[in-house]
Amino acid sequence: MNEYEVCVCVVSSQxxxxxxxxxxLKLSRDWLSVQEVVDTVSSASCGAISVFIGTTREDxxxxxxxxxxxxxxxxxxxxSEFRKLCDDIRERWPTVTHVCVxxxxx
Numbered sequence: 001m002n003e004y005e006v007c008v009c010v011v012s013s014q015x016x017x018x019x020x021x022x023x024x025l026k027l028s029r030d031w032l033s034v035q036e037v038v039d040t041v042s043s044a045s046c047g048a049i050s051v052f053i054g055t056t057r058e059d060x061x062x063x064x065x066x067x068x069x070x071x072x073x074x075x076x077x078x079x080s081e082f083r084k085l086c087d088d089i090r091e092r093w094p095t096v097t098h099v100c101v102x103x104x105x106x
Contacts, residue, residue: 019043019045019097021090021096021097021098022041022097022098022099023083023086023098023099023100023101024040024041024098024099024100024101024102025079025082025083025086025100025101026100026101026102026103027073027075027078027079027103027105028102028103028104028105029104029105029106030104031104032102032103032104034051034053036102037051037100037102038051040098040100041097041098041099041100043097043098045097046097046098056068056069070106071103071104071105071106072105073103073105078103082101082103085099085101086099086101
């Protein structure tokens with residue numbers, strides 16, 4: 001699978017001294033590509049890439065089956081929350097090199 005309709009967060013760690021930290025934040029109405037995210041954070045100095053992919057569970061609410069979710073966002077606020085997430089990650093794990101958050105709207 002190369003395309004997802006879900007939120008993707010990727011973190012790579014153990015940066016080389018010459019490398020700059022990078023945060024990439026993206027809201028999109030298009031399908032998300034895990035490969036694009038991996039390519040964004042890949043680094044020869046990093047020994048691991050962690051990926052989180054959120055999906056829709058098949059649940060029932062009031063006897064009705066959930067068949068999908070629709071996400072809307074006030075983009076300036078969403079970008080601000082993404083930045084807070086990156087800051088929280090770096091505070092908790094100081095060796096993290098690159099953080100990439102892609103979230104699909106719609």
